[in-house]
Amino acid sequence: MRNLRCINMKSETCFGKRSRQPLSQYFYEDEAQNAAEYLKKNYHQDLAPYECNKCGFWHLSPKTRITPSKKCTRCTAGDGTYKETYRTKKEANTRANIISGEQGVDLKVYKCRYGDGWHLTKQFWC
Ligand SMILES: [Zn+2]
Ligand SMILES: [Zn+2]
Incomplete structure (x- = not known):
């Protein structure tokens, strides 16, 4: 073993x-x-x-x-990498809560405009 x-x-x-x-x-x-x-x-x-x-x-x-995610093929994050896509709003929220608890970052959940997944974004707007 x-x-x-x-x-x-x-x-x-x-x-x-x-x-x-x-x-x-x-x-x-x-x-x-x-x-x-x-x-x-x-x-x-x-x-x-x-x-x-x-x-x-x-x-x-x-x-x-555990919140399974895959890379979105069209949406990119601020650093140019493809965003993680969560299957449901609930899973995206779970992940946002975990990140907020661990890193103190507030994330907003929104629906991908190309597919049927959900993304997270930092809560500031330029
Ligand atoms: Zn580790
Ligand atoms: Zn997307």
């Missing part, structure tokens, strides 16, 4: 919001997925892997906090 070793790998850069403890980190999605299944079986925790923007490794997060 090579994956058991990875359960104890702690991040040096990323910490839990409430616990303030270092997050477990995984190098690959399947390692994180295995750990999630292990925790579900043994501790009844419902977690899902996500790729961390900060450290580039994978962490686990409660499923309610």
Whole structure:
């Protein structure tokens, strides 16, 4: 069971919001997925892997906090990268709340004018 070793790998850069403890980190999605299944079986925790923007490794997060997104093919953000598209307004709101809690940035949810997804934007207008 090579994956058991990875359960104890702690991040040096990323910490839990409430616990303030270092997050477990995984190098690959399947390692994180295995750990999630292990925790579900043994501790009844419902977690899902996500790729961390900060450290580039994978962490686990409660499923309610996971908001799947894909890149919009037409809308770009201020820095020229394509915007994330959320499937529903609810998921976009969940993500906006998480970002606001973690980074103190207020984001506004709006419907993509080309597709049927939802985007986030910073609340200032030029
Ligand atoms: Zn991280
Ligand atoms: Zn768009």
